[in-house]
Amino acid sequence: MSIEIRQVNKRFGTFQALKDIDLTIESGELVALLGPSGCGKTTLLRIIAGLEAPDTGRIAFHGEDVSSREVRERNVGFVFQHYALFRHMTVFDNVAFGLRMKPRRQRPSEAVIAEKVHELLNLVQLDWIADRYPEQLSGGQRQRIALARALAVEPRVLLLDEPFGALDAKVRKELRRWLARLHEEVHLTSVFVTHDQEEAMEVADRIVVMNKGVIEQIGSPGEVYANPASDFVYHFLGDANRLDLAGQAVLFRPHEISLSRQAETGHLPAEVRDIRPLGALTRVTLKVSGQDDPIEAEVAKNHVTLAGLSRGETLYFRPNAEQPEPWEERGL
Amino acid sequence: MNTATLAAAGVSRTRRGAPWGRRLLILAAWLVFVLFLLLPLLIVINEALKQGFGTFFAAILEPDAVAALKLTLIAVGISVPLNLVFGVAAAWCVSKYEFRGKSILVTLIDLPFSVSPVIAGLIYVLLFGAQGWFGPWLMDRDIQIVFAVPGIVLATLFVTVPFVARELIPLMQEQGTQEEEAARLLGASGWQMFWHVTLPNIRWGLIYGVVLCTARAMGEFGAVSVVSGHIRGLTNTLPLHVEILYNEYNHVAAFSVASLLLALALLILLLKQWSEARINRLKAAAAQE
Numbered sequence: 001m002s003i004e005i006r007q008v009n010k011r012f013g014t015f016q017a018l019k020d021i022d023l024t025i026e027s028g029e030l031v032a033l034l035g036p037s038g039c040g041k042t043t044l045l046r047i048i049a050g051l052e053a054p055d056t057g058r059i060a061f062h063g064e065d066v067s068s069r070e071v072r073e074r075n076v077g078f079v080f081q082h083y084a085l086f087r088h089m090t091v092f093d094n095v096a097f098g099l100r101m102k103p104r105r106q107r108p109s110e111a112v113i114a115e116k117v118h119e120l121l122n123l124v125q126l127d128w129i130a131d132r133y134p135e136q137l138s139g140g141q142r143q144r145i146a147l148a149r150a151l152a153v154e155p156r157v158l159l160l161d162e163p164f165g166a167l168d169a170k171v172r173k174e175l176r177r178w179l180a181r182l183h184e185e186v187h188l189t190s191v192f193v194t195h196d197q198e199e200a201m202e203v204a205d206r207i208v209v210m211n212k213g214v215i216e217q218i219g220s221p222g223e224v225y226a227n228p229a230s231d232f233v234y235h236f237l238g239d240a241n242r243l244d245l246a247g248q249a250v251l252f253r254p255h256e257i258s259l260s261r262q263a264e265t266g267h268l269p270a271e272v273r274d275i276r277p278l279g280a281l282t283r284v285t286l287k288v289s290g291q292d293d294p295i296e297a298e299v300a301k302n303h304v305t306l307a308g309l310s311r312g313e314t315l316y317f318r319p320n321a322e323q324p325e326p327w328e329e330r331g332l
Numbered sequence: 333m334n335t336a337t338l339a340a341a342g343v344s345r346t347r348r349g350a351p352w353g354r355r356l357l358i359l360a361a362w363l364v365f366v367l368f369l370l371l372p373l374l375i376v377i378n379e380a381l382k383q384g385f386g387t388f389f390a391a392i393l394e395p396d397a398v399a400a401l402k403l404t405l406i407a408v409g410i411s412v413p414l415n416l417v418f419g420v421a422a423a424w425c426v427s428k429y430e431f432r433g434k435s436i437l438v439t440l441i442d443l444p445f446s447v448s449p450v451i452a453g454l455i456y457v458l459l460f461g462a463q464g465w466f467g468p469w470l471m472d473r474d475i476q477i478v479f480a481v482p483g484i485v486l487a488t489l490f491v492t493v494p495f496v497a498r499e500l501i502p503l504m505q506e507q508g509t510q511e512e513e514a515a516r517l518l519g520a521s522g523w524q525m526f527w528h529v530t531l532p533n534i535r536w537g538l539i540y541g542v543v544l545c546t547a548r549a550m551g552e553f554g555a556v557s558v559v560s561g562h563i564r565g566l567t568n569t570l571p572l573h574v575e576i577l578y579n580e581y582n583h584v585a586a587f588s589v590a591s592l593l594l595a596l597a598l599l600i601l602l603l604k605q606w607s608e609a610r611i612n613r614l615k616a617a618a619a620q621e
Contacts (some may be wrong), residue, residue: 051513051516068439070501070515070516071513072518072520076517077515078517080513080514084511085511086515086529088533096590098519101515101521101524103520118362149514149518153518153519193377
């Protein structure tokens with residue numbers, strides 16, 4: 001089920017939340033809406049769901065205009081940032097809710113509902129907590145129950161609002177890999193909102209980078225990272241260094257650098273201010289005379305220049321932005 | 333660990349350092365409670381039973397007293413359900429929607445708390461009385477509001493408007509709209525959403541509000557007194573009946589009827605205590621999250 005968004009505008013009072021949004025999400029795709037808070041990504045998601053009405057423009061599911069359809073008739077699965085589980089119902093009743101609310105003629109029997117609920121709880125690997133209440137669950141468990149509840153009504157599209165935002169770092173990492181795998185299995189057209197570029201990179205097929213109510217760029221994780229369409233995208237997708245060379249600014253990422261202990265042609269001298277081992281990489285902070293912003297360099301932890309290096313020494317560096325990105329080498 | 337030690341130290345210091353101040357305060361609280369709350373209650377019961385159970389039951393079962401009890405129950409039976417519906421509707425709009433004039437509506441809901449009940453009664457006399465705005469129009473159609481049952485119900489309604497809404501607004505604001513949105517997304521109709529999601533979430537707060545509302549409706553004196561006209565057996569509620577008996581120096585009967593009112597109040601209080609305990613337990617569970 002594809003989603004087409006055409007010329008959508010939305011204002012809240014004097015604040016333009018969305019401006020001329022045009023976006024097509026292909027059937028079966030997992031798309032991330034990525035941007036800083038207040039960029040309109042959640043508003044766009046709520047408009048797709050029908051929880052918010054756009055001022056102008058239209059939304060179509062698979063070519064069929066759903067703009068005038070009510071929330072309950074759109075048949076979308078929605079997972080809220082804070083889960084919004086029904087607090088007075090057990091996990092089982094939460095997941096069964098959508099099936100029980102169906103009109104009498106379409107409503108399956110309780111036996112069929114029970115079977116379906118257990119199937120979904122197995123899918124999210126939480127069949128053993130069917131009798132508990134939401135307040136007795138951990139954040140990660142609630143998130144998966146919210147997902148099972150959304151999937152119970154067999155939605156045409158799945159929308160997730162900051163699905164991992166309220167979880168701690170380790171659980172977040174596990175869950176997003178799990179979500180990516182789940183998407184492989186069920187292959188439901190899915191859109192999720194996030195402000196975390198790493199999360200978007202890791203999970204999504206395509207990333208829609210948004211800022212101040214407009215779409216800055218749409219592309220695969222590799223594309224948006226390697227060929228950012230604007231300064232905003234460049235800065236948002238990763239750390240960036242800024243070097244002033246004779247009045248001209250050069251932007252490069254911390255790993256796009258070549259370091260040397262000896263003076264070489266094209267290399268600039270800089271003082272080592274800090275050395276931070278970060279695991280596989282080591283970050284060296286450099287101070288260049290004539291500019292306030294330090295330069296950060298990230299090199300493999302066994303890089304030759306690091307041997308015996310200490311603060312206060314002088315290193316020579318050169319921005320190396322032309323260096324091909326790894327996925328281009330691998331032909332991806 | 334650290335805070336626990338500190339807290340323990342703090343407790344033991346207050347115990348050793350200032351025991352007298354604390355004991356004095358507790359004693360004062362008990363004194364006030366006994367003197368101003370418990371003693372009057374005991375006196376009411378004592379006075380009522382002074383001439384034995386026979387006179388007590390005679391006073392309660394006397395036709396005018398029974399009529400007063402009936403009227404009180406009618407006033408409660410009409411005003412409480414109406415306020416229940418109004419309270420839920422008002423709390424719903426205020427907590428789940430943004431609209432112009434919202435703050436004015438919230439202030440207006442509180443109006444009966446700040447207006448003296450006597451003035452509330454007078455308003456109805458001025459509106460619906462023989463010399464009032466709608467007086468002649470009502471008279472032409474032979475409709476009696478003031479000095480009749482409708483006036484008493486209206487006055488009771490007015491003074492009890494805020495109870496349910498006031499109880500629900502903070503509760504519903506705290507709960508937000510996400511569960512309702514989730515229900516809609518899962519295909520629930522407006523009525524299904526209200527019945528299966530909203531109502532269960534506000535259940536205990538609602539019971540608490542209704543209990544308070546009922547207690548107030550039963551005990552209301554000022555506003556009802558103004559619109560009642562004090563016609564025995566017709567427009568006297570229980571509190572008014574107590575006053576009349578007392579003014580006639582019929583103390584035993586007055587206190588007997590008063591203790592009937594007291595019994596109803598205690599029953600309501602027990603209900604309140606029970607629902608409050610439920611709410612606190614739910615809140616504690618929510619706070620654990």
